[in-house]
Amino acid sequence: MPLFAVICTDKPDHLQTRLDNRPDHVAYLKDTGAVMAGPFLNGDDTMYGSLVVIEADDMAGAEAWATNDPYAKAGLFSDVRIEKWNKVIG
Template sequence: MFAVICKDKPGHLEVRKANRDDHVAYLKSTPVVLAGPFLDESGGMNGSLVVIEQPDMAAAEAWAANDPYKLADLFENVTISAWNRVLG
């Protein structure tokens, strides 16, 4: 599994909202283990955490590159790390 950690560009909440339906549809159509937004101090969405099942890093990178949020240029940065579930 891989954890995909994304930080939104400042001031891009409207980009997130405009692409949310496509993003959620993408998540539902792919092997996602869990997903949800990061929140700022006021409760506004400002990033994403998605744990995906992929065979290797190249496949995880390809998955992240095809996320509608990424295609809409929402993210300031994206980090992908191999991840191992211990609990839950």
């Protein structure tokens, strides 16, 4: 099954939104079988975005996954980019 990288940037000053929705987001990652995931960190180690690698049949499936992420539903992201990704190492 193809892999997709879901690359998200948080809206400014939305750290509390991230923290409030983190348990639901992590459960969603586990329930949907995300391949790997983690937050981007700024200079003081504050979370400000996400990288999630998922399996999906096609781009439409990856977009549906991203739309249903609890973070997205909470309005956390200013930008979401989805790229088909080819794992070479790891």
